[in-house]
Amino acid sequence: MLSDSAGGRFTSLSGRERTSMAAAVALVVGLALGGGGWLVYRNHTACQDRTLTVTADPAIAAAVTEVATRYNASKCADVNVVTGDSAQTARVLAAGDTTADARPDVWIADSSLWLDGVKDPAVRSATSVASSPVVFAMTPTGAQHYGSALVKQGWGGFRDDTYRLRLLDPDPSATGMASLLALSSAAGNGTAGLQAFSRMLEDVKPSSDPTEAVNALGDQGEPPVLPLSEQTIWRQRQQGRQVAAVYPQAAPVLDFPYVALTTDRERKRIAAGLLTALRSPDGAARLHDAWLRTPDGAAGRLVSAGLPAAAPRVLPVTSPGAARAMRDTWRKMRTSLRALALVDVSDATLARMGSGTRTQMMAESLNNGFSLLDDDTEFGLWSFPGARSRPYRRLVEVGRLQEIGTGGTRRARLQKQISGLRAQKGRDGGLYDAILDAYRELSRNYRPGMLNEVLVLTGGATGEHDKISLDRLVAELKKDFDPEQQVNITFLAFGNGIKMAPLKKIAEATQGAAYNIQNDRQIMTLFRCAIPLRVKDDLRCSQ
Structure with missing residues (x-):
């Protein structure tokens, strides 16, 4: 029972009343906490409704995270920054994966070069946030x-x-x-x-x-x-x-392009706000913490740490398609060679060329060429004509130059065999037979991802005494040639008076080429031109 208002006295509560009072207090407190808790949750939910996922290159991710943390606190947003390698992200986006985990709302790569393969209109409006x-x-x-x-x-x-x-x-x-x-x-x-x-x-x-x-x-x-x-x-x-x-x-x-990939209106608004924050003075300070300049090249307080105040003049190499074209060029230049060389040791190679014979010139050219080949090159060597029972001799089978076997590395064995090449007086033939067998051997063992080539060095051998005729050889090569798994034939014909027409006809059947070599300068030019020829097969090599 409550006190009398006049007397101010309290009377004792019964057990039941105390229980009821405790329940009432608990209810009031519970409602208060529940209301407060609901308000906090509602506020958190309101921020969560303003979410944005950002994938940033490791070079800038830490700076973006710091800016995003400040932005979240001041704007009641929930920007989540994930570190993502630019090359990997570019591959995912280029593949067209539209799942939420694969496609961020905002992507910050380290360079606009990665935008080449991404077919999204958003990349055209990308803005640099650092440099x-x-x-x-x-x-x-x-x-x-x-x-x-x-x-x-x-x-x-x-x-x-x-x-x-x-x-x-x-x-x-x-x-x-x-x-x-x-x-x-x-x-x-x-x-x-x-x-x-x-x-x-x-x-x-x-x-x-x-x-x-x-x-x-x-x-x-x-x-x-x-x-x-x-x-x-x-x-x-x-x-x-x-x-x-x-x-x-x-x-x-x-140039660290800022690409807003989201099409959601609210998220685009948050993305625009984060971009503004990154380009603000506070954003610039965070970039400088990461040893990055602002988009205009300003080093800010990094000058006191030793960076030049002015960045070098920008070399404009980033243009649409530039990275894609260069990637193709690089791939062709770095493709390893898999070749089987056929060397002419017929009577014709005894003819003089320079200070020696054509045989000596071919051997010297091959040895010089080896100096330009990487260890992962695969190479083999045959000579023709061969013994009476066979139109050619297998000297070294095709394999990696660095591979070690009896007699040392394959490179060493090849050089030893090349140095021992001698012209066979009174012998001719084997040219067409050796070409067809070599071509079919390389085709059977075609190696994807490599340049597969039959390289014929001749000093004037003919196929007049061969089992197969020129026309039959060309017909067989055209039948065997596979544009998707190309094996090409390249001729290096040493000396004057060599009939180039038949050689060109054979080479063209496999999209190859035939060159007439008159001096040692030409052969080294051609060897040096071998890599550019992978990029542009109709290239005219300068002397």
């Missing part, structure tokens, strides 16, 4: 001695042998791809440009790991130069590696 020029990494000693010259030479400095060029693999790396495009631009257009570009890449073995590539800069020999993004170089320096940045006057740039 990092691709410059030259060298050892501090190399930069001290050669840096000033390389600054002036720029990407054209690799046209000769002054430096040893290193590259990141352009397939997974936008830095590697931008480097290739810059080198191609410096090499020039047309046939001469393609040959110069090929020479730049002659001894390049691309690396998939920037750290390993930086560590390898200390190798001896010509000063190694590795194109890297400015961000990567300075991060490597932070980790204690001895590497210097050399800035050419013009350089390609990683």
